[in-house]
Amino acid sequence: MTAGKLRILQVMRAPVGGLFRHVADLTRELSGHGHSVGLVVDSLANDAQTESRLTELAPHVALGIHRFDMPRVLGRGDLITPLAVRKLAKSLDINVLHGHGAKGGFYARLARLGGSKAVAIYTPHGGVLHFDKSSASGRVFHMLERWLMGQTGAIVFESAYAQATYGGLIGAPTCPTRVIHNGLAADEFVPVPANADAADFVFVGELRDLKGIHVLIEALAGVRRADGSPATLVMAGDGSSRDALVAQINQLGLEARVSLIGAQPARPSFARGRIAVVPSLAESLPYIVLEAAAAQLPVIATRVGGIPEIYGPTSSSLIAANDAVALQGAMQAALDAPEATRQEAVQRAAYIAERFSLARMAGDIEALYAELTAPA
Structure with missing residues (x-):
């Protein structure tokens, strides 16, 4: 790897909405700065609009677009996909696993179990924050969040509101956190x-x-x-x-x-x-x-x-x-x-x-990557 240049996997479930907008913008900026980026998405996210978005992003994804089973709530893929992502990260010599949304965040951090050298960063994008802690699903997801804290290098919140909500639902993070607002070109x-x-x-x-x-x-x-x-x-x-x-x-x-x-x-x-x-x-x-x-x-x-x-x-x-x-x-x-x-x-x-500029957003996230991957 060239000094200062990272190998990064962005992990998310479906390439739709504001979450994908964020990942796509970040990927283009990181690629433009000389980093190698790969993308992990749900194997079922294959409608015409999704394919068009992924095709547009492909020139900026030097490490490829990889598809695995990512059920919307809970399913068989939740047992298999983390292992597949870990294997992929090892084969691609990944430095940073950045999970976006509830599922992307779970897979990126679960993939570290077993001694992966990659640092895992997590951006909720709402996701788990939308689950009420009194519901069965909410209790499961919030329990997983607390359990995975030890595998989390840092949490990036897109708003101070999200940071406060996470603390109220899950508890105060034991890893570093940053509030980095979304940005526009x-x-x-x-x-x-x-x-x-x-x-x-x-x-x-x-x-x-x-x-x-x-x-x-x-x-x-x-x-x-x-x-x-x-x-x-x-x-x-x-x-x-x-x-x-x-x-x-x-x-x-x-x-x-x-x-x-x-x-x-x-x-x-x-x-x-x-x-x-x-x-x-x-x-x-x-x-x-x-x-x-x-x-x-x-x-x-x-x-x-x-x-x-x-x-x-x-x-x-x-x-x-x-x-x-x-x-x-x-x-x-x-x-x-x-x-x-x-x-x-x-x-x-x-x-x-x-x-709220894109340059500021990407620059702050890139600086966090560099901080977390710097030699001890």
């Missing part, structure tokens, strides 16, 4: 102007209950423009709650006011609306808030997870989650005071540009 701070026919509001994300989509539709029903006409909404995304969402839209008679355009890239979708809405019931440090705010869209969001860390000096604008009345009020206020809404968006974008 320079071109993501270029403003996205609204299309001429843009809706009043835009939602970009998964169509599932946890994202607060039903609260959003309920709130939209009472929102009006200055001329008294009803406000409109574009929703870019797909997911398990789509059918229930369509039923709710029809029940409230909002078919002409809500456009469902399916899963779409974020930045082009931002141009479809003038104000972004992120009504999530729970989050860690959501990329969609970072992306929309960096693009200088006004963003209406809930006070959950690490979102206050993104909002910084504008955090007083955040609203309570699962509160249709509060959301309706925030949406109406944004339409009623467009200049104040725009000024707040500019202020928020400037705050994010200083603190």
Whole structure:
């Protein structure tokens, strides 16, 4: 190995959502800095969209993309895959095993059992933090977290909120920890102007209950423009709650006011609306808030997870989650005071540009790798 250059395996289950965005960005940056990176993913994650994402990342993955059985909850793969990852790490002479999410974190650390020389780093990305400690699954996962602490070189939290939540659920980590916020590339701070026919509001994300989509539709029903006409909404995304969402839209008679355009890239979708809405019931440090705010869209969001860390000096604008009345009020206020809404968006974008860059995120993680792998 060239001095200072590392051989790294990024381990995750499914290449979807913000977790994959984080891993993909980190992989490109590490590869660009001369490190050799490999990727471990679930063997069942092979739909067309997943394959397209992995194909795009392949030029940056010098150590290859490796697929193993990674059941969503608990299954046979949980006994076999850690051994396969350990064997792979040995054959590739890996220095760093970085597990992302609950399953990626388990496999990366379990792979160290048996005396592996690789250091294991873990980033929860929500994952195990979303399991209630009173549930059977929560008790199992939280017990595993405590048991694996001895195999953990460091835990990277993407928000101070995640760090505090982990401590409350699992206990104070006995290994080093870092809070390293997600970051955006320079071109993501270029403003996205609204299309001429843009809706009043835009939602970009998964169509599932946890994202607060039903609260959003309920709130939209009472929102009006200055001329008294009803406000409109574009929703870019797909997911398990789509059918229930369509039923709710029809029940409230909002078919002409809500456009469902399916899963779409974020930045082009931002141009479809003038104000972004992120009504999530729970989050860690959501990329969609970072992306929309960096693009200088006004963003209406809930006070959950690490979102206050993104909002910084504008955090007083955040609203309570699962509160249709509060959301309706925030949406109406944004339409009623467009200049104040725009000024707040500019202020928020400037705050994010200083603190949430991809260069800073990758640099801080790379420095942690170097620290943990340095000769004693």
